[in-house]
Amino acid sequence: MAFIVTDNCIRCKYTDCVEVCPVDCFYEGPNFLAINPDECIDCSLCEPECPANAIFSEDELPEEQEVFLDLNRDLSMIWPNISEKKDSLPDASEWDGVEEKLEHLER
Numbered sequence: 001m002a003f004i005v006t007d008n009c010i011r012c013k014y015t016d017c018v019e020v021c022p023v024d025c026f027y028e029g030p031n032f033l034a035i036n037p038d039e040c041i042d043c044s045l046c047e048p049e050c051p052a053n054a055i056f057s058e059d060e061l062p063e064e065q066e067v068f069l070d071l072n073r074d075l076s077m078i079w080p081n082i083s084e085k086k087d088s089l090p091d092a093s094e095w096d097g098v099e100e101k102l103e104h105l106e107r
């Protein structure tokens with residue numbers, strides 16, 4: 001089992017999550033982060049750190065977010081690792097809470 005980054009990370013990318021991950025299993029795209037599910041040790045430390053509440057345990061993943069299971073796995077394999085917090089995207093607060101942002105995901 002693993003933790004999964006979901007829709008509300010898109011266009012926000014606060015990156016608070018990466019600071020607490022003991023195994024550095026976050027990977028960074030232009031406007032979203034992905035967790036490598038094979039590297040995640042299920043410690044749950046990242047979940048409460050996300051200001052956008054975008055991280056879920058796989059077994060608590062809302063049904064409408066299931067598309068992010070494969071997306072986390074696939075994107076984490078092609079994106080570079082990120083282990084240090086950086087500035088969020090400039091208009092993060094405007095996008096935080098906007099529903100169904102998948103169409104805005106940049107690869």
Ligand code: SF4
Pocket residue numbers: 002003020021022023024025026035039040041042043044045046047
């Ligand atoms: Fe990293 Fe733990 Fe979050 Fe998995 S649950 S991504 S190991 S902080």
Ligand code: F3S
Pocket residue numbers: 005008009010012013014015016017018032033049050051052053054055
């Ligand atoms: Fe995204 Fe939340 Fe991390 S917005 S970058 S999952 S802190």
